[in-house]
Amino acid sequence: MTAHARPSRRTFLAGSAVAATGLTLGFHIPFSGDALAQAQTPEINAWVVVKPDDTVVVRIARVEMGQGTLTGLAQLVAEELEADWSKVTTEYPTPGQNLARNRVWGNFQTAGSRGIRDSQDYVRKGGAAARMMLVQAAANAWNAPVSECVAQKGVVLHKASGRSLSYGKLAEAAAKLEPPKDPPLKDPKDWTIAGKPLKRLDTADKLNGKQVYSIDMNRPGMLNAAIRDCPVFGGKLKSFDAAKVMGMKGVRKVVPVGDTGVAVVADTWWRAKSALEALPIVWDEGPNARLSTADIKAMLKEGLTAEQAFVGNEAGDVKAAIAGAAKVVEATYSFPHQHHATMEPMNAMALWTPERCEVWTATQNAEAALATAATASGLPIGQCDVHRLNLGGGFGRRSSSHDFVRQAVLIAKELPGSPVKLIWSREEDMLHGRYHPTTMCKMTGALDASGALVGLHMRISGQSILAGLNPQGLQNGKDPATFQGLNASGTEGVFGYAIPNLLIDHAMRNPPVPPGFWRGVNNNQNALYLECFMDELALAAGKDPLEFRRALLAKSPKHLAVLNAVAEKGGWGKPAPEGVHRGLSQHMGYGSYVAACAEVKVDKDGTVKVLRIVAATDCGHAVNPQQIAAQIEGSFAFGLSAALHGEITIKDGRVEQENFDTYPVIRMDEMPKVESIIAPSGGFWGGVGEPTIFVAAPAVLNAIAAATGKRLRDMPIKPEELRRV
Structure with missing residues (x-):
């Protein structure tokens, strides 16, 4: 070529x-x-x-x-x-x-x-x-x-x-x-x-203020568009009455967008948004109009005991190990849908003529954005292009799907020669995300008479991201990404514990809520399930959680090194301040080894205060240690935000949370002191932006259990479950 x-x-x-x-x-x-x-x-x-x-x-x-x-x-x-x-x-x-x-x-x-x-x-x-x-x-x-x-x-x-x-x-x-x-x-x-x-x-x-984000873009003659898609997953646009708003100031056009949405184009975005709010719209809500979070949980619960499941990691004979165990420990955990909630909502500006289509947008995958623009424009790819701008938050949302690019191009086609900037409202952004997949996990551990872990069955039931975004990526029906952090080998996440009898499998259950890649992806819930259960197993075995892990990680020196580093700096085994308790977790994903030691205080009313987190990262090579430290701190803010507040719930087929009043993010007074240990051991290249998210929630949950004696197994953390009379 x-x-x-x-x-x-x-x-x-x-x-x-x-x-x-x-x-x-x-x-x-x-x-x-x-x-x-x-x-x-x-x-x-x-x-x-x-x-x-x-x-x-x-x-x-x-x-x-x-x-x-x-x-x-x-x-x-x-x-x-x-x-x-x-x-x-x-x-x-x-x-x-x-x-x-x-x-x-x-x-x-x-x-x-x-x-x-x-x-x-x-x-x-x-x-x-x-x-x-x-x-x-x-x-x-x-x-x-x-x-x-x-x-x-x-x-x-x-x-x-x-x-x-x-x-x-x-x-x-x-x-x-x-x-x-x-x-x-x-x-x-x-x-x-x-x-x-x-x-x-x-x-x-x-x-x-010199930095221009996608939402800031401006061009001579630019028009603005606001859009509304059917709020029910799987629903469609039935009708709208454009005549009711065409006389409003600044309004230029009302256009259907595909078969699911309608947009108003005006000289300013606020006028477009105001007209859209006044526009009479009738929706065909489709088959999911009665869907609820309870329905989804029932679907996932059924998968926990289903006969058929995809195997991700297997060794020995788990059934025999469990049957012959001196003690069997069981626990079921769950992880909800969560939204990316980027500070900059989805947006794109498009300029379409019969000869060329150009898009200005914030994207994590410009080639996918170009493919989307080309398809929507109806033009050859060589006559299209995408101009990239820095992102006001991505977290996977601007990689998972480019629906906002498709919409912008379709709207611009209705006004040839005029640049049209489409901005989703915060409510539209919340209602039409590509959400962190929801899963449940049933953990069954087998301990021998000495308290050693001789068998573990980890049954995951829940969504597949690939099934929702790219079914061609499935391997004979299995989504390999579901097992991030639980694999026998590979850079995307290795299960470091040496357990002679092991079975990790996945019963795929896909509710009609669109999944997407969310910062940390499946490592988040997999680390939480595994690391919280490790503490439960240690308690059942009558052993210290650190020593229990050390025995299982003896053949995984890099996992063990970061765990030991946070234990030492975090003061594990030493007296903590009055009312303060500690929790540990470790994981490997995206090529890096990470661990955390959290210090937590729980008030009588159940309020959780995360005071301090010590975090260790071995990413092989550190290109800019200052940036890595900032990324660790930012990832804990993101991970703790999800642990303390992050839950998307469904009622009547639509998302209940529409803004930050119902989907809050962590506040400055909730942010703990973060102490970073950057320990690149060389010889490999690991990631930084996502790995430490994995260990945030499990370290905190383990500390909460140490503080209260109560084991929280459903996210996010609910203070009412910790309240003491």
């Missing part, structure tokens, strides 16, 4: 659908190619542009949504480039440009904590290749051996003569050179830019 060749619509859409599920595609990354949009400054390769004033522009294929990936990737490129960090800036290429250049930047997806770990190798090689080309250009200019030239902070030096040339003066000549085939990379121990707690590149613009 040439650099300009385009795959067929079918091929591209299929590839984007795979990417949207969190899987990655294999590709070769060349280090040179066509100039990006005929830029005046010649690029050295796809990743690096050096301007005449020595400014280094690093192109970022992943997206920034607060997690620091933009700065981390720029650090990796700048490290190998030997750039002057004070002169480094970044820009986003578009998925259309990527497609036109045979996917030179590879995967545009930012999800599953893969932003750095899945692209670090080829972006580093991009920086290394550019450095070698700059050095070669200088050697050519001086007619000197390249071995006598060295790059240092944006300058190439000729050691013998003391001559020097800046990157800006060498860029044009370097861009004409043949790129090296496989440039060698630095040993991380020699890093001077990567691995350091450098200031983020996006902070200043956020503080001074």
Whole structure:
């Protein structure tokens, strides 16, 4: 395929659908190619542009949504480039440009904590290749051996003569050179830019208001749209009376959107929203109009004892171990639907003409957004593009589905030549999410006479994300993602405990509530089920929870190392302040090993106060320790918010929570002190943004049980269950 060749619509859409599920595609990354949009400054390769004033522009294929990936990737490129960090800036290429250049930047997806770990190798090689080309250009200019030239902070030096040339003066000549085939990379121990707690590149613009998010986008002649979809899952639009609102000030058009929604377009969004609220709409609520959370729970409860289930991890003979156990311990846990609740609700701006369709939006997967836009526009993919902007929160919602992009394009098609910005109201965003899947789990443990765990059956009953988003990704009907953190091997989550007889299986039960990837995904509930039950087993065995885990993790040194680290710093085994109790948890997911020790106080009225959390992370390599610490703190805020408050309930086929008054997030006075232990052991690349979420809730729940003697098994935490008379 040439650099300009385009795959067929079918091929591209299929590839984007795979990417949207969190899987990655294999590709070769060349280090040179066509100039990006005929830029005046010649690029050295796809990743690096050096301007005449020595400014280094690093192109970022992943997206920034607060997690620091933009700065981390720029650090990796700048490290190998030997750039002057004070002169480094970044820009986003578009998925259309990527497609036109045979996917030179590879995967545009930012999800599953893969932003750095899945692209670090080829972006580093991009920086290394550019450095070698700059050095070669200088050697050519001086007619000197390249071995006598060295790059240092944006300058190439000729050691013998003391001559020097800046990157800006060498860029044009370097861009004409043949790129090296496989440039060698630095040993991380020699890093001077990567691995350091450098200031983020996006902070200043956020503080001074220069940062433009998708919701802020503006263009001359722009119109605004507000939308309402049928509030009942599976329902459709039956009718509406546009004449009732067309006379309202600023209203331009009322249009149906697909077969489920209707939008009002006006000169301002508030006028569009006000007209939409006044618009008479009749819904066909469909077959789910009576659905309730109780119905869903009954469906899941049935799966706990069903004959058929998909096996995710198995060893020995669990039935025999349980039958012959000195003591059998059983417990059933549940995890509710939860919403992403991003601060920036879903939105997109689209401009459609018969010749071209362009979209400006916040997306975690720009290639999937482009595929969605192309389908909705009815135009060839090569005549469409998506312009990426930083996200006001993603958490998986802007990766799971691009329904808001489809809607924006469909609305813009009704007003050719006019840019139309669609913004979901907070209520619309709450009612039409792609929710964290709901599951239940029945745990059965077998202890021998000495209190050792000799058997464990973990039956999960509940939703499959892939069944809802990408059924083609199922493996003979099984969703492998359901078993995150419970696998025998692999980077997405390894079950570290050595238990001779083990069975972890899944009875798939899919209620008509659309599931999606929610920060941490299935690791969240799997860690909670497993780590809380480990405490229950330790109690039944008459053993300390730390020692009980240590015995089971003896053959999993990385799991054990982070657990020991938090136990030591958290003061496990030492007296806690009066009324304060501790809880532990550990887990492995997205390539990283994490653990937490929580300190909790429970008042007589059942109010839970999380005072302190010590968190350890082994992510292999730490690109920016300061960002990792911030991510750990942020992930605990997100995880504790879910543990304390996060529950989406269904009544009459629709979500009951419509705003933050009924779906609250953690407040500043609820946030504990977080102490981070960043302990990269090297030799692998793990994720950071999601892993520590896994251990937040179970550590707190274990501490609550230690404080009250009551075991909470249903999320979120309900103070009334802890109230003491």
